[in-house]
Amino acid sequence: MDFSLSDFLSVLYGEPYDWVKWVHRNLSDNHCPECLMLDGCFFKGDNHPPHPHHPFCHCILENISQSEIKSQxxxxxxxxxxxxxxxxxxxxxxxxxxxxxxxxxxxxxxxxxxxxxxxxxxxxxxxxxxxxxxxxxxxxxxxxxxxxxxxxxxxxxxxxxxxxxxxxxxxxxxxxxxxxx
Ligand SMILES: [Zn+2]
Ligand SMILES: [Zn+2]
Incomplete structure (x- = not known):
């Protein structure tokens, strides 16, 4: 039986883990240019750039719904x-x-x-x-x-x-x- 990461996360969070929004948080003076470019970008929950992007990366992935991505x-x-x-x-x-x-x-x-x-x-x-x-x-x-x-x-x-x-x-x-x- 195939059990993908997104299936696992759906079970864990009780809802479809469809999409994520990359959020860069200003928690240090060190603003890495790659994380800044990813800030606010939407990715499929199982197809996003590696996260955390590097040691001490303060970025987070926020869950967003399938309907949000469809409408936006x-x-x-x-x-x-x-x-x-x-x-x-x-x-x-x-x-x-x-x-x-x-x-x-x-x-x-x-x-x-x-x-x-x-x-x-x-x-x-x-x-x-x-x-x-x-x-x-x-x-x-x-x-x-x-x-x-x-x-x-x-x-x-x-x-x-x-x-x-x-x-x-x-x-x-x-x-x-x-x-x-
Ligand atoms: Zn970074
Ligand atoms: Zn980062």
């Missing part, structure tokens, strides 16, 4: 992440990511559609806790989220990893439209 979570992808960044019409960024999207039949004219689709799918997956924790540094905690879109050049669909930054109060922000760490 938002996903934002800046239009500029697609036009000009992803499709790179001036060949300025030279990352070659445009070639992948172009080979699936997409062009810079799809930027708005992609922005909306990325936001919709990433929000659904974030709310389900269907993300992978990526790099955490003084800029914040990154998440990887799988996005699936139809191919426009032929039948079928294509899945790839996108990179997001976790912001306070249930917001996630697109970092990179293809690839993530």
């Amino acid at each position: 979570a938002t996903a934002f992808a800046a239009y500029q992440k697609f036009d000009p960044y992803l499709f790179d019409p001036e060949d300025f960024y030279k990352h070659g990511k445009n070639k992948a999207f172009e080979s699936w039949g997409y062009s810079i004219n799809d930027s708005n559609w992609l922005k909306n689709e990325f936001e919709k799918q990433a929000l659904q997956k974030y709310i389900l806790g269907d993300y992978k924790l990526g790099k955490l540094d003084e800029h914040g905690q990154r998440l990887s989220i799988e996005i699936k879109i139809p191919r426009k050049d032929k039948e079928g669909s294509i899945s790839f990893t996108t990179g997001w930054m976790v912001c306070p109060n249930g917001k996630i922000k697109l970092n990179t439209p293809l690839g993530g760490k």
